[in-house]
Amino acid sequence: ILNRMKNKNHLTPPSPPSLPIIGHLHLISKLPHQSFHKLSTHYGPIIQIFLGSKRCIVTSSPEIAKEFLKNNETYFSNRFRSAAVDYLSYGSKGFLFAPYGDYWKFMKKMCMSELLGARTLDHFLPLRQQETLRFVRLLQKKGEAGEAVDVGGELLTLTNSTISRMAMRKICSENDSDAEVIRKMVRDAAELGGKFNVSDYIWFCKNLDLQGMNKRLKGIMERFDTMMERVIREHQEERMKRMEKGEDDHVRDLLDILLEVHENENGEIKFSMENVKAFILDLFMAGTDTSATTIEWAMVELINNPDVMEKARQEIDLITQKSRLIQESDLPELPYLQAIVKETLRIHPTAPIIGRQTSENCVVYGYDVPAETILFLNLWSMGRDTKLWENPLEFKPERFMSEDIKFDVRGQNFQFMPFGTGRRACPGTSLALQVVPTNLAAMIQCFEWKVDGDGKVNMEEKPAMTLPRAHPLMCIPITRFNCFSLGD
Numbered sequence: 001i002l003n004r005m006k007n008k009n010h011l012t013p014p015s016p017p018s019l020p021i022i023g024h025l026h027l028i029s030k031l032p033h034q035s036f037h038k039l040s041t042h043y044g045p046i047i048q049i050f051l052g053s054k055r056c057i058v059t060s061s062p063e064i065a066k067e068f069l070k071n072n073e074t075y076f077s078n079r080f081r082s083a084a085v086d087y088l089s090y091g092s093k094g095f096l097f098a099p100y101g102d103y104w105k106f107m108k109k110m111c112m113s114e115l116l117g118a119r120t121l122d123h124f125l126p127l128r129q130q131e132t133l134r135f136v137r138l139l140q141k142k143g144e145a146g147e148a149v150d151v152g153g154e155l156l157t158l159t160n161s162t163i164s165r166m167a168m169r170k171i172c173s174e175n176d177s178d179a180e181v182i183r184k185m186v187r188d189a190a191e192l193g194g195k196f197n198v199s200d201y202i203w204f205c206k207n208l209d210l211q212g213m214n215k216r217l218k219g220i221m222e223r224f225d226t227m228m229e230r231v232i233r234e235h236q237e238e239r240m241k242r243m244e245k246g247e248d249d250h251v252r253d254l255l256d257i258l259l260e261v262h263e264n265e266n267g268e269i270k271f272s273m274e275n276v277k278a279f280i281l282d283l284f285m286a287g288t289d290t291s292a293t294t295i296e297w298a299m300v301e302l303i304n305n306p307d308v309m310e311k312a313r314q315e316i317d318l319i320t321q322k323s324r325l326i327q328e329s330d331l332p333e334l335p336y337l338q339a340i341v342k343e344t345l346r347i348h349p350t351a352p353i354i355g356r357q358t359s360e361n362c363v364v365y366g367y368d369v370p371a372e373t374i375l376f377l378n379l380w381s382m383g384r385d386t387k388l389w390e391n392p393l394e395f396k397p398e399r400f401m402s403e404d405i406k407f408d409v410r411g412q413n414f415q416f417m418p419f420g421t422g423r424r425a426c427p428g429t430s431l432a433l434q435v436v437p438t439n440l441a442a443m444i445q446c447f448e449w450k451v452d453g454d455g456k457v458n459m460e461e462k463p464a465m466t467l468p469r470a471h472p473l474m475c476i477p478i479t480r481f482n483c484f485s486l487g488d
């Protein structure tokens with residue numbers, strides 16, 4: 001407190017000692033959320049650091065987060081963009097990193113009305129069921145052959161297929177090379193986008209490819225672009241055919257609609273072909289690895305906590321009576337499963353840091369915050385704070401079952417906001433809250449999950465935007481309930 005009061009005279013948050021030119025960059029490891037956590041433990045819930053010449057505020061306190069993202073939301077509705085992120089969004093032409101304004105509002109409306117709103121999600125329910133069945137069948141086959149499965153990799157194929165079928169009627173899992181392109185692209189993009197690259201922060205290093213990233217980024221973008229060009233051509237040809245046959249255009253998907261906006265020269269928004277591609281790319285980047293990695297972390301926690309696994313299994317078996325595969329409509333009857341997902345997102349938030357940037361000078365929490373200051377909200381640290389959670393490193397879904405603390409995950413509760421908050425909160429929350437628990441439940445219901453050694457899985461993290469595991473979970477799934485023998 002003394003530290004803060006002292007600093008309040010200068011109207012800036014406490015700051016660790018810094019070095020010339022690089023500022024505090026030397027204190028940031030490859031896992032920035034862990035470095036920020038360490039700094040917060042030492043210097044308090046709000047700190048100021050300089051990454052090179054860029055002023056940043058780091059916080060992991062719910063009270064302070066509310067001050068920034070609710071009470072001063074208008075100033076903090078832009079995101080911080082690194083050079084890698086700019087490159088990966090066709091020069092900031094997508095949605096995820098678009099500055100708040102008319103263009104962003106247009107994309108948000110499009111996203112909610114054509115892809116992620118309740119009506120479209122209902123419409124695509126059969127598609128999600130098919131993807132779950134395909135996934136379970138694949139696990140079963142591998143299990144029968146005694147083959148170990150790269151659980152995270154297969155989950156990423158599942159979530160990629162779901163998004164690509166919803167957005168552009170394309171089943172990437174049916175075409176191995178497309179599936180591989182998207183899988184690799186999403187993983188590489190998350191890794192490179194999550195790097196704290198020196199050239200982002202030190203102006204005279206701007207044109208230096210210090211960490212050899214540009215070459216890799218170029219490779220990713222070329223592969224994605226070639227694939228998208230082909231998919232767009234197919235869509236345009238199909239649309240022409242429908243028009244020639246005089247067919248009603250009722251089968252339009254998000255990509256068809258984006259292409260129409262692009263072709264409409266008199267529309268309120270000018271929408272280039274690069275905008276179309278960048279938007280689709282953003283959906284893959286924001287919506288697939290996040291969900292897949294959450295399911296993978298949840299499985300690891302269940303393997304390491306057999307009593308939790310057993311309780312979840314009993315809940316699922318009671319609902320399905322061991323006579324059918326679990327489905328989305330069962331979710332309201334599965335409070336323990338939902339608590340497992342929340343507990344996973346608390347300890348392993350797959351967007352560990354929310355990065356925003358001020359558009360104007362402002363005063364927040366008594367501190368002067370100049371325009372362009374970067375705000376890092378450390379969700380990972382918040383989930384491990386002993387002042388907020390009892391024994392935070394213990395995986396205890398029961399903490400989310402208590403009647404008196406109802407944790408909403410949609411950004412109303414600043415202690416727990418894995419999907420962010422406010423106008424820039426995650427638009428895919430509803431989809432994620434269907435896909436993650438349903439597929440996790442299918443994995444719990446249908447298989448026994450055994451790992452080699454002492455039966456415990458290592459919990460190390462790897463650097464990236466989406467908190468991947470350092471060591472992929474490799475398992476041979478042993479069938480426990482065969483939903484296909486029931487003619488499902």
Ligand code: HEM
Pocket residue numbers: 095096097116163282283284286287288290291294349350351354355417418419420421422423424425426427428429431432436
């Ligand atoms: C477990 C899964 C997921 C997690 C943990 C997650 C988390 C987040 C977080 C923390 C943000 C930033 C929010 C903020 O700044 O306040 C975000 C933004 C976003 N998410 Fe998700 N997300 C998930 C799944 C999805 C899915 C399935 C989609 C849909 C395809 C999606 C699409 C997006 C988009 C487009 C944004 C940017 C919104 C904007 O800038 O206005 N996410 N997500």
